[in-house]
Amino acid sequence: MDLSGIDLTTETVRTERLVLRPFRPDDVDAVFTACQDPEIPRWIAAVGVPYTREDAAAFVTGEAPTQRREGTGLTVAIEADGVLVGASGVQRIGQHPIGPEVGYWIAPQARGHGYAAEAAHALADWAIGLGAPRVYLVADVANTGSQAVAVRAGFAREGVLRSYLHYRDGRRADAALFSRLPGD
Secondary structure, three states, X not given: OOOOOOOOOOOOEEOOOEEEEOOOHHHHHHHXXXXXXXXXXXXXXXXXXXXXXXXXXXXXHHHHHHHHHHOOEEEEEEXXXXXXXXXXEEEOOOOOOOOOEEEXXXXXXXXXXXXXXXXXXXXXXXXXXXXXXXXXXXXEOOOHHHHHHHHHOOOEEEEEEEEEEEOOOOOEEEXXXXXXXXXX
């Protein structure tokens, strides 16, 4: 990917309905509230249980802006009609042999509106537009909702990565691998 001329610390991606923007300190409470939903930490091991307000603050004001500053990721708040409805991002920029990775979660009250698919599609377009030869995402094989999002976002299922995911309780799980290529 050619990031010359791109300031990742301020980069914002817009779609018809969404603003995919940097996190702001005033997002902490919305992230904290959303991550109380057991479905988010169920599928995303990086979301701790319990998930505290301090965890949300560390993500919003530490991890997300650090990735942007270091050029390793474009973590975004998904905003619809001025309200934070989830998070997404392009991770592992320039670090993974199969390309950058897209991920997402949506707050419970905002599910069912297509926000995750719209964000994932836009971020894949962003990465491909900057020269990524491919963009991928993974979803636990049991997470049919996330796999449906991937398909709606234009990703093609490539196969299964056996024992790829590791969960906080020590379990490992298979992941469905999806990708988007230029022209998809």
